[in-house]
Amino acid sequence: MNATAKTVAVNDATFPSPTLANRHALVTGGSRGIGAAIGRRLLADGAAVTLLGRDAASLDAAATALRAVPGAPMWGRVFTVVADITDADSVAEAMARATQQAGPIHVLINNAGQATSAPFGKTDLQAWRRMLDVNLTGTFLCTQAALPAMLEAGWGRVVNVASTAGLVGYGYVSAYCAAKHGVIGLTRALALELATKGVTVNAVCPGYTETDIVRDAVANIVGKTGRTEAQARAELSSRNPQRRLVQPEEVADAVAWLCQPAAAAITGQAIPVAGGEVMAG
Incomplete structure (x- = not known):
């Protein structure tokens, strides 16, 4: 997706220009x-992440791994904040902390999510609410907290990591499908609200991806x-x-493309x- 982007060589490694x-x-x-x-991927594009x-502990380990990428560009910085995205106060505190550490937020990637499976008749209210809270309400809260800085700057990118489950139906994951359909509805509505504000809102919808969620699904099937x-x-x-x-890197590349200044018309x-599982009509 970035075939025409310029590149920069750093310590014998090639990265997209910042x-x-x-x-x-x-x-x-x-x-x-x-x-x-x-x-x-965003660090390689020059963003503070x-x-x-x-x-x-998991965040610190991930940040350490990013900082240790061989030949990684020196313009990127990595920070961490702890929050429960289903809690408005926790999200507000985390956003304030992130802003203190690295400045106003220009790019928000709503990636956090969970998936559980059960027949519809055995999906209890607690499981239903959990899927909506983590996958949909969390996206709402984080976006609402990050958006004012983007509007003030007149530039911003919101990318919601949804799922093909937000585009089609799958059996035995009704709550997850409902939440991810909600994420896509939110994406489309907010994109129209912000169309003249310099802020784009998009979603990427991965199919089955090599992640812990899929590993859990495999274990469940077994x-x-x-x-x-x-x-x-x-x-x-x-x-x-x-x-x-x-592969996660394939999803990351799609996300990074949507974050580029040149993607301003995509919202x-x-x-x-x-891989062609779902095709836009």
Whole structure:
């Protein structure tokens, strides 16, 4: 997606030119998986990156790993903040802390999320509320807290990491599907509200991706069906026409493209990163 971007060689490694220099990007769920990959990608683009999550030790480990990337550009800085994205006060405190550390937030990546599976009839109210709280309300709270700084600057990027489950239905994950459909609805509505404000709002929708969520899904399939791990992984991969799991770095590259200054005309979109599993009509 960045085929025409200029590159810079640093210590025998090649990175995209710092198109996000002097920008501050905050990534929720940033300690592992897709979030960590996005942090690494935005750091390479020159942004100061704040990783937000619930566990300080995991965040510190992720930040240390980013700082240790061989040949990583020296213009990037990495910070961490701890927060529960389902709690408004916790989010407000974390955003204030992040701003103190790295300046106003220009780029927000709403990546934090959870997935649980159960037949609809066995999905209790607690599980339903948890899926909406983490996947939808958390996106709402973080965006509402970060948006004023973007509006003041007249420039901003909000990218919501949704899912193909926000575009189509899947059995046995009704609460998760409902939450991710909500994220896409929020993305589209807010994009229209902000269309003249210099702030874009988009979603990327990964298919099954090589993350802890998929590893948990594999374990669940093995435990309930008696299939082998290889068979369970093959079942999930079969939903992708390319017959493979998406890699976190592929999602991160799509996110980074939407954050570029040159992507100013792209807003209100829900972009599948799923090997052709879902195609926009």
